[in-house]
Amino acid sequence: MATTTIRVDAQTHERLRRISAETGWQIIAVVRLATDALERQRFVERVNADVEALAADAERARSHLAEAEATHVTDGVA
DSSP, X not given: OXXXXXXXXXXXXXXXXXXXXXXXXXXXHHHHHHHHHHHHHHHHHHHHHHHHHHHHOHHHHHXXXXXXXXXXXXXXXX
Protein backbone atom coordinates (compact mmCIF):
# COMPACT_ATOMS: atom_id res chain seq x y z
CA MET A 1 0.00 0.00 0.00
CA ALA A 2 1.34 3.39 -0.94
CA THR A 3 1.85 5.87 1.88
CA THR A 4 2.16 9.60 2.25
CA THR A 5 3.13 12.01 4.99
CA ILE A 6 0.62 14.00 6.99
CA ARG A 7 1.35 16.84 9.37
CA VAL A 8 -0.11 16.80 12.87
CA ASP A 9 0.64 18.95 15.86
CA ALA A 10 2.98 17.60 18.53
CA GLN A 11 0.16 16.88 20.98
CA THR A 12 -1.76 14.80 18.43
CA HIS A 13 1.40 12.94 17.48
CA GLU A 14 2.04 12.13 21.14
CA ARG A 15 -1.52 10.83 21.51
CA LEU A 16 -1.12 8.68 18.41
CA ARG A 17 2.22 7.39 19.69
CA ARG A 18 0.72 6.57 23.10
CA ILE A 19 -2.23 4.70 21.57
CA SER A 20 0.19 2.86 19.30
CA ALA A 21 2.33 1.82 22.27
CA GLU A 22 -0.70 0.76 24.33
CA THR A 23 -2.25 -1.31 21.57
CA GLY A 24 0.81 -2.56 19.75
CA TRP A 25 -0.61 -1.19 16.51
CA GLN A 26 1.44 0.91 14.13
CA ILE A 27 0.54 4.60 14.09
CA ILE A 28 -0.75 4.21 10.52
CA ALA A 29 -3.26 1.62 11.79
CA VAL A 30 -4.35 3.96 14.61
CA VAL A 31 -4.91 6.77 12.09
CA ARG A 32 -6.80 4.42 9.74
CA LEU A 33 -9.08 3.18 12.54
CA ALA A 34 -9.68 6.72 13.81
CA THR A 35 -10.59 7.83 10.29
CA ASP A 36 -12.96 4.87 9.89
CA ALA A 37 -14.61 5.68 13.22
CA LEU A 38 -15.06 9.33 12.24
CA GLU A 39 -16.61 8.36 8.90
CA ARG A 40 -19.06 6.01 10.68
CA GLN A 41 -19.92 8.72 13.22
CA ARG A 42 -20.57 11.28 10.48
CA PHE A 43 -22.73 8.76 8.57
CA VAL A 44 -24.85 8.16 11.68
CA GLU A 45 -25.16 11.91 12.26
CA ARG A 46 -26.39 12.40 8.67
CA VAL A 47 -28.89 9.54 8.98
CA ASN A 48 -30.15 10.94 12.28
CA ALA A 49 -30.55 14.39 10.73
CA ASP A 50 -32.45 12.90 7.79
CA VAL A 51 -34.74 10.95 10.13
CA GLU A 52 -35.39 14.07 12.21
CA ALA A 53 -36.19 16.07 9.07
CA LEU A 54 -38.55 13.34 7.89
CA ALA A 55 -40.25 13.17 11.28
CA ALA A 56 -40.74 16.95 11.25
CA ASP A 57 -42.62 16.79 7.94
CA ALA A 58 -45.74 14.66 8.50
CA GLU A 59 -46.79 14.64 4.82
CA ARG A 60 -43.33 13.61 3.66
CA ALA A 61 -43.23 10.91 6.35
CA ARG A 62 -46.61 9.52 5.23
CA SER A 63 -45.45 9.55 1.61
CA HIS A 64 -42.21 7.78 2.53
CA LEU A 65 -44.03 5.09 4.52
CA ALA A 66 -46.57 4.58 1.74
CA GLU A 67 -43.80 4.16 -0.82
CA ALA A 68 -41.94 1.76 1.46
CA GLU A 69 -45.08 -0.31 1.93
CA ALA A 70 -45.84 -0.32 -1.81
CA THR A 71 -42.37 -1.51 -2.72
CA HIS A 72 -41.90 -3.97 0.16
CA VAL A 73 -40.65 -7.38 -0.95
CA THR A 74 -40.90 -10.31 1.41
CA ASP A 75 -37.90 -12.57 1.79
CA GLY A 76 -39.94 -15.69 2.51
CA VAL A 77 -38.82 -15.81 6.12
CA ALA A 78 -41.75 -15.90 8.53
